[in-house]
Amino acid sequence: xxxxxxxxxxxxxxxxxxxxxxxxxxxxxxxxxxxxxxxxxxxxxxxxxxxxxxxxxxxxxxxxxxxxxxxxxxxxxxxxxxxxxxx
Amino acid sequence: xxxxxxxxxxxxxxxxxxxxxxxxxxxxxxxxxxxxxxxxxxxxxxxxxxxxxxxxxxxxxxxxxxxxxxxxxxxxxxxxxxxxxxxxxxxxxxxxxxxxxxxxxxxxxxxxxxxxxxxxxxxxxxxxxxxxxxxxxxxxxxxxxxxxxxxxxxxxxxxxxxxxxxxxxxxxxxxxxxxxxxxxxxxxxxxxxxxxxxxxxxxxxxxxxxxxxxxxxxxxxxxxxxxxxxxxxxxxxxxxxxxxxxxxxxxxxxxxxxxxxxxxxxxxxxxxxxxxxxxxxxxxxxxxxxxxxxxxxxxxxxxxxxxxxxxxxxxxxxxxxxxxxxxxxxxxxxxxxxxxxxxxxxxxxxxxxxxxxxxxxxxxxxxxxxxxxxxxxxxxxxxxxxxxxxxxxxxxxxxxxxxxxxxxxxxxxxxxxxxxxxxxxxxxxxxxxxxxxxxxxxxxxxxxxxxxxxxxxxxxxxxxxxxxxxxxxxxxxxxxxxxxxxxxxxxxxxxxxxxxxxxxxxxxxxxxxxxxxxxxxxxxxxxxxxxxxxxxxxxxxxxxxxxxxxxxxxxxxxxxx
Numbered sequence: 246x247x248x249x250x251x252x253x254x255x256x257x258x259x260x261x262x263x264x265x266x267x268x269x270x271x272x273x274x275x276x277x278x279x280x281x282x283x284x285x286x287x288x289x290x291x292x293x294x295x296x297x298x299x300x301x302x303x304x305x306x307x308x309x310x311x312x313x314x315x316x317x318x319x320x321x322x323x324x325x326x327x328x329x330x331x332x
Numbered sequence: 333x334x335x336x337x338x339x340x341x342x343x344x345x346x347x348x349x350x351x352x353x354x355x356x357x358x359x360x361x362x363x364x365x366x367x368x369x370x371x372x373x374x375x376x377x378x379x380x381x382x383x384x385x386x387x388x389x390x391x392x393x394x395x396x397x398x399x400x401x402x403x404x405x406x407x408x409x410x411x412x413x414x415x416x417x418x419x420x421x422x423x424x425x426x427x428x429x430x431x432x433x434x435x436x437x438x439x440x441x442x443x444x445x446x447x448x449x450x451x452x453x454x455x456x457x458x459x460x461x462x463x464x465x466x467x468x469x470x471x472x473x474x475x476x477x478x479x480x481x482x483x484x485x486x487x488x489x490x491x492x493x494x495x496x497x498x499x500x501x502x503x504x505x506x507x508x509x510x511x512x513x514x515x516x517x518x519x520x521x522x523x524x525x526x527x528x529x530x531x532x533x534x535x536x537x538x539x540x541x542x543x544x545x546x547x548x549x550x551x552x553x554x555x556x557x558x559x560x561x562x563x564x565x566x567x568x569x570x571x572x573x574x575x576x577x578x579x580x581x582x583x584x585x586x587x588x589x590x591x592x593x594x595x596x597x598x599x600x601x602x603x604x605x606x607x608x609x610x611x612x613x614x615x616x617x618x619x620x621x622x623x624x625x626x627x628x629x630x631x632x633x634x635x636x637x638x639x640x641x642x643x644x645x646x647x648x649x650x651x652x653x654x655x656x657x658x659x660x661x662x663x664x665x666x667x668x669x670x671x672x673x674x675x676x677x678x679x680x681x682x683x684x685x686x687x688x689x690x691x692x693x694x695x696x697x698x699x700x701x702x703x704x705x706x707x708x709x710x711x712x713x714x715x716x717x718x719x720x721x722x723x724x725x726x727x728x729x730x731x732x733x734x735x736x737x738x739x740x741x742x743x744x745x746x747x748x749x750x751x752x753x754x755x756x757x758x759x760x761x762x763x764x765x766x767x768x769x770x771x772x773x774x775x776x777x778x779x780x781x782x783x784x785x786x787x788x789x790x791x792x793x794x795x796x797x798x799x800x801x802x803x804x805x806x807x808x809x810x811x812x813x814x815x816x817x818x819x820x821x822x823x824x825x826x827x828x829x830x831x832x833x834x835x836x837x838x839x840x841x842x843x844x845x846x847x848x849x850x851x852x853x854x855x856x857x858x859x860x861x862x863x864x865x866x867x868x869x870x871x872x873x874x875x876x877x878x879x880x881x882x883x884x885x886x887x888x889x890x891x892x893x
Binding site: 258259260261262263264267278279282283286287289290292293294295296300301304305308309311312315316319323 | 451452453457472474475598599600610611612613618621624639641643644646647649650652653657660661663664667668669
């Protein structure tokens with residue numbers, strides 16, 4: 246069963262780490278969330294492997310390969326069932 | 333009769349820009365750099381107006397420089413032809429090329445205007461787009477609108493905030509200005525101009541799922557009501573490709589996450605049926621698969637982010653900041669955790685009219701009416717922020733020569749009186765219909781009779797019902813103040829464009845692109861390269877089908893700045 250955003254999840258109170266930092270900074274300095282984001286973003290980005298091309302390419306290529314295999318599998322299923330039409 | 337006796341204010345300008353978002357701001361700023369007298373009318377407030385009002389996390393294009401036309405054509409072919417950029421095969425091919433060739437110049441002009449384009453290490457950050465062949469540039473654009481607005485003001489543009497242009501003024505077949513209303517004071521204004529550019533963006537308020545008025549998606553609530561399209565159409569300009577409403581998978585309409593946020597770091601996210609089967613990402617090529625899956629009881633469909641590496645979850649968080657930060661709060665309030673929860677997509681419902689549909693424009697962005705120009709999503713094909721910016725800069729950079737050759741505009745006072753009477757009528761209605769009520773009725777008609785699949789009977793009945801609503805309820809629209817008057821005028825625009833949309837859908841008797849006819853399910857090969865162009869003549873719609881204007885540059889041409 247899909248875990249969609251149903252009422253049962255309301256109690257979980259998940260906090261995005263970056264949003265938590267922004268809220269804290271906004272409260273500490275009594276500034277807007279936007280101003281706090283401007284201050285927090287550069288620091289937060291240092292922990293992200295933005296310019297690690299090897300890592301990035303590997304992850305993206307891996308997903309693309311998985312998708313391509315999936316598309317091929319689905320196409321075979323479609324072909325076996327006589328193809329697709331809008332209606 | 334003296335104009336000043338009819339209206340509250342008369343403004344004289346060289347160049348009137350209608351709409352102060354990305355394209356309009358670019359055009360206004362650039363024209364002002366040439367020393368022109370520029371007036372910009374924005375229905376909301378330029379600091380946060382338009383579909384980019386809450387920020388943007390990507391700029392649609394990373395453009396190799398120095399290509400000849402021949403190389404460009406080969407590149408497009410390699411990248412997937414036509415769909416690569418803007419309106420592709422649906423638009424004037426020279427305009428398409430000019431946008432592409434000047435794309436990098438557009439980035440440089442944005443920087444000159446004060447907009448942040450570069451990443452923290454001082455470089456642009458191009459992203460390979462797994463959803464389509466066109467690459468784009470990741471940008472921190474949470475402040476792009478205030479940055480642009482400041483650049484526009486700095487260049488001396490006369491900015492009319494919270495001013496809605498009602499209609500264009502014409503004389504001898506040319507546009508000579510416009511009438512407008514100050515949505516705070518109610519002042520009725522005439523703006524006399526030698527040239528007018530409309531930059532009011534896409535049209536997105538005719539289908540229920542894409543309602544943006546109620547802040548369901550991220551544009552400014554005053555956006556996407558089709559004002560530019562409607563005023564151009566009423567002035568006699570052609571609207572192109574109106575049957576090509578966009579059908580796509582997107583996020584279900586709440587604010588938990590922006591659709592772009594999950595894809596603009598370039599990694600494919602898993603898509604699943606409700607019972608867990610993984611399916612390919614929805615795209616133009618896989619739409620038929622999703623129809624089949626729906627029929628098999630596999631809907632709704634969900635995005636599953638669980639497989640993403642932690643680094644990409646962090647990247648998505650940064651996308652939240654760059655584009656529509658309010659998504660954080662909504663997600664938190666709902667307890668939405670992208671690491672564990674699935675997110676329902678919009679499946680394959682019609683969303684907006686943009687990319688292909690819009691005001692027909694030539695290679696210089698001039699519409700089929702002299703003196704009227706169209707840029708960005710307001711024009712047919714100049715889609716997305718990169719095209720909006722580049723088309724705006726191109727028009728602003730070249731409009732001076734047009735203005736120098738144009739005689740002083742002469743306003744037809746009877747036309748002003750007529751527009752004023754029509755525009756202000758809702759202020760005199762006491763026990764009438766509220767604009768929201770009528771807008772909802774229009775959306776219900778569009779959803780039921782025209783949305784995804786069309787047939788002659790449904791379209792005829794839809795048109796009859798829409799016509800009936802116009803006849804009965806437009807005269808009953810009521811407004812207690814100038815702000816509500818703006819809403820009434822928006823509904824009039826929405827109805828005019830919705831009607832034209834339905835008329836073209838009825839006349840195109842084949843399935844073509846994203847226009848699906850149940851009674852003509854196959855494409856007609858004889859119409860394969862024909863596009864639709866509709867205009868009003870003496871109040872009656874006239875539809876033409878013809879080929880797009882081909883590329884006119886020689887193969888070794890390079891247009892760069």
